[in-house]
Structure formats: structure tokens, C-alpha cells
Amino acid sequence: MIDIEHVSKHYVVDGIAVPALSDVSLRVEQGEVFGIIGVSGAGKSTLVRTLNxxxxxxxxxxxxxxxxxxxxSKTQLRSYRRKTGMIFQHFNLIGAKTVAENVRFPLKLTGEYTTAEIEQRVDELLELVELSGHRDKYPAQLSGGQKQRVGIARALANRPKLLLCDEATSALDPQTTQSILHLLLDINRRFGLTIVLITHEMDVIRAVCDRVAVLDQGVLVEQGRVAEVLLHPQHALTRALVQESCPQGESAKISARLNLPGPLLRLTFLGAITHQPVLQRIAAAFALGFNIIEGVIGHIKETPYGQITVQVIGAVPDLARLEAAFGEHSVRCELVQP
Ligand SMILES: Nc1ncnc2c1ncn2[C@@H]1O[C@H](COP(=O)(O)OP(=O)(O)OP(=O)(O)O)[C@@H](O)[C@H]1O
Incomplete structure (x- = not known):
């Protein structure tokens, strides 16, 4: 649906060129939720803003x-922008207009609908974002989450094909963030809407995205399916972002403190196998024990996953055989420390 091809962009500040994007290429497929992650100043906003x-x-x-x-042309761009909604970190609502008026605004701008059609659409949108009871309030009378719901209703007014989300949950508390992310997922599924969102939080990527691109100082350093990038990050920045959201990597220190011999293995589970007794089966087959040193169990979107580091206790068999046995259960097994 969207192909960004070799896009570069710089700003001029005090006569000096500041690069914001350097030769970025990526593809967003129709109907997917695509995340762009990076630290502050990486070029995320610039990149998402090139899409409209x-x-x-x-x-x-x-x-x-x-x-x-x-x-x-200007006319083509106007009609394209009408089909491209955008929501913002600070909501960008019109403070002097009520909730209903904010949502009505982009519909009136088109000049294409009758008053009755506009009112019906406003009602539908407010119901969708669960704000029907707040239609006559002003933005200042709303919570952050409610403001973002108005932003979403407004962005969807003209039935866009693409929704751009610029740090849409960064100003919200964790619980409100979850409810807004659920709403975005629901909209994505119900209407097949393609969503491109930028964030500095891996938790947001994990909760809603299908694929992710990692930006570092204007350069796209890694991209792929969320599960692959999250569970096997390649670039140092990606590793740091994953680590920030799920601290791991202390297993060597922990096992030294426990003072137990035995190699450390990192096991990665994805899908239904996450909740099956694979450890027990392998332990029985090889007459071993496993000490769980650290790990995380959770969901990537709705897919369960787990990544744990275990210490092998007992007479350690040939590690290749052990890896193969885990592999038969579709569990990836990597040696962390011999
Ligand atoms: N309008 C502008 N004028 C000058 N420089 C800018 C402008 N907008 C962004 N920049 C610079 O371009 C680079 C990328 O900025 P951008 O806002 O795209 O990054 P970001 O990843 O979205 O950061 P943040 O998460 O802090 O918003 C930064 O060095 C920033 O200072």
C-alpha cells in the first residue's frame, strides 16, 4: 500500500543543515499496523509526516x-489527505469547539455531505469512541484519554484508508494507553484500516503492531515482524529498546550468585507452545533439571510468547541434542553461557 523509497530530509537550523532522515526505505502493507520506534530526535515524526x-x-x-x-497536484493532495487521518500526542483539538463540533469540523470542510448526513456520522463516530454522553463538552472538560478519543473520532470522520498516529499514547497513563491501543486495534480490524504509528515505547509496539521499523538518527537500522525483532533484536539500539521494556541479561550474574554449575540456555517460545509443559518433557527425556534464572512471558499482539534463561542441572548431554529436542517442540534454544 505504502512504499517509502530512499527518502531523505534535512532541516536548516541557524544556517546549518540538520539531517532528520537518511535514505529511508520501507513498505507498509494494506490493513496492517506498522510501528516506527526510536529514541527522541530519531526522525520518527518527520518520517510519519512525510506520509501526508x-x-x-x-x-x-x-x-x-x-x-x-x-x-x-494541490487538488490531488487535498483529496488524499482527506483519506489519511492523523492523531497526535497532544490531541490538537480545537479548544473553543465542543466534542461534537470537533468531530463535525472535517466533515463540514469537505462540503460533500448534507447536514443530516453529518449529524448521523458524528453520532456514529461518538458511539464508536464511546463518547456519546460527552458530545457537548469542551476539550478542557475531558481527560487525556477522552481527548484522544475525540482525536480518533475526528481522524476517522472521512473514512480514511490510512491512520497516522504520532506518539498518540505518550501523554497518557498506562491504563488509558491500553484502552486507546485497544480502540486502535478494534478500528484496524473492523474497518481494515491501515495504521502507521510512531512511538518510543516497545510496549506499544508489542501490544498492537504487526511489523516494526527501528530508526536511529534518521537511519532505518532494523525492520521486520514484531515477534522476530522483539525476540531476536539485531541492532544495538533495538536491543536497548527491548531491554528497557523487559529487563533481561543478568542471567550470568544471577547464576554466579547461585553458585550452581551448568550451562545457561535461552529458550524462546512463540504461540500455543508457550503454555505447554515443554521444559518438563525435555527434563524427563534427558533426566535433567532446569533452573529458571530469568525471563518474560507475555503476548505480542494476541500471540503468547516467552523467553526464559534456564540453567541446566545434572549430567549435561550433548547440547546439540538438547537444542534439537527443543527444536522439535518449535522452541528456539541458544547457548548463553557454557
Ligand atoms: N521543524 C524543524 N526544524 C528544525 N529541525 C527539526 C524540525 N523538526 C525536527 N527537527 C530535527 O530533526 C531531527 C528529527 O526530529 P523528529 O521530531 O522527526 O524526531 P522524533 O524521533 O520524532 O523525536 P521526538 O520523539 O523527540 O519527537 C531532530 O534532530 C530534530 O531536532
Missing amino acids: LLERPDSGRVLVDGSDITLF
Whole structure:
């Protein structure tokens, strides 16, 4: 659906060129939730804003359904933007307008709907974001989560094909973040809406994204399916972001403190196997014990996963045989420390 091809962008600050994006290429498929993660200043906002040309790339192409939007005329761009919703970290609502008026605004702008059609659509949207009872309130009278729901309703008003989310949950507490992420997922599924979201939090990527790209100082350093990137990060920055959300990596220190002999293995489970007694089966087959040293069990979107480091206790067999046995259960086994 979207192909970003070799996009570069710089800003000029006090006469000096500040690079924001360097030769970024990525593809977002129709109907997926695509995450872009990076630390502050990595170029995430700039990248997401090239998708509706709020920022125009210096070079490169942004293809949407095969058409290069950087070549669009003003009229084409206006109609494309109408089909591209956007939500923001600080909501960007019009403070002097009520909830209903904020949602009504983009519908009126098109000049294409009758008053009755507009009112019906506003009602539908407010119901979708569960704000029907707040339609006459002003943004200042709403919580952060409610404000973002208004932002979402407004962004969906013209039935966009693409929704851009610029740090949409960064100003919200964890519980409200979860409810907004659920709403985004629900919208993605119900309407097949493609979502591109940027965030600095791996937890947000884990909760809703299908694929993820990692940006570091304007350079795309890693991309892939969330499970692969999260469980087997390749780039140092990706590893640091994963570590920040699920601290691990202390197993060598922990096992030294326990003063137990035996190699350390990292086991990665993905899918239904996560909740099956694989450890017990392997332990029985090889007459071994496993000490769980550290680990995480959770969900990537709705797929269960686990990554644990275990210490092998007992007469250690040939590790290749052990790895193969875990492999038969689709559990990835890597030696962390001999
Ligand atoms: N309008 C601008 N004028 C000048 N420099 C800018 C402008 N917008 C961004 N930059 C610079 O471009 C680089 C990328 O910024 P960008 O906002 O895209 O990063 P980000 O990853 O979204 O950061 P954050 O998470 O802090 O918003 C940074 O060095 C930033 O200072």
C-alpha cells in the first residue's frame, strides 16, 4: 500500500543543515499496523509526516497504491489527505469547539455531505469512541484519554484508508494507553484500516503492531515482524529498546550468585507452545533439571510468547541434542553461557 523509497530530509537550523532522515526505505502493507520506534530526535515524526506531506522529503519517493504523492497536484493532495487521518500526542483539538463540533469540523470542510448526513456520522463516530454522553463538552472538560478519543473520532470522520498516529499514547497513563491501543486495534480490524504509528515505547509496539521499523538518527537500522525483532533484536539500539521494556541479561550474574554449575540456555517460545509443559518433557527425556534464572512471558499482539534463561542441572548431554529436542517442540534454544 505504502512504499517509502530512499527518502531523505534535512532541516536548516541557524544556517546549518540538520539531517532528520537518511535514505529511508520501507513498505507498509494494506490493513496492517506498522510501528516506527526510536529514541527522541530519531526522525520518527518527520518520517510519519512525510506520509501526508506535512513534511516534504528532499529526495526519494512516497508511493501510495503505486502513486507518488510528492508529485500530486494541490487538488490531488487535498483529496488524499482527506483519506489519511492523523492523531497526535497532544490531541490538537480545537479548544473553543465542543466534542461534537470537533468531530463535525472535517466533515463540514469537505462540503460533500448534507447536514443530516453529518449529524448521523458524528453520532456514529461518538458511539464508536464511546463518547456519546460527552458530545457537548469542551476539550478542557475531558481527560487525556477522552481527548484522544475525540482525536480518533475526528481522524476517522472521512473514512480514511490510512491512520497516522504520532506518539498518540505518550501523554497518557498506562491504563488509558491500553484502552486507546485497544480502540486502535478494534478500528484496524473492523474497518481494515491501515495504521502507521510512531512511538518510543516497545510496549506499544508489542501490544498492537504487526511489523516494526527501528530508526536511529534518521537511519532505518532494523525492520521486520514484531515477534522476530522483539525476540531476536539485531541492532544495538533495538536491543536497548527491548531491554528497557523487559529487563533481561543478568542471567550470568544471577547464576554466579547461585553458585550452581551448568550451562545457561535461552529458550524462546512463540504461540500455543508457550503454555505447554515443554521444559518438563525435555527434563524427563534427558533426566535433567532446569533452573529458571530469568525471563518474560507475555503476548505480542494476541500471540503468547516467552523467553526464559534456564540453567541446566545434572549430567549435561550433548547440547546439540538438547537444542534439537527443543527444536522439535518449535522452541528456539541458544547457548548463553557454557
Ligand atoms: N521543524 C524543524 N526544524 C528544525 N529541525 C527539526 C524540525 N523538526 C525536527 N527537527 C530535527 O530533526 C531531527 C528529527 O526530529 P523528529 O521530531 O522527526 O524526531 P522524533 O524521533 O520524532 O523525536 P521526538 O520523539 O523527540 O519527537 C531532530 O534532530 C530534530 O531536532
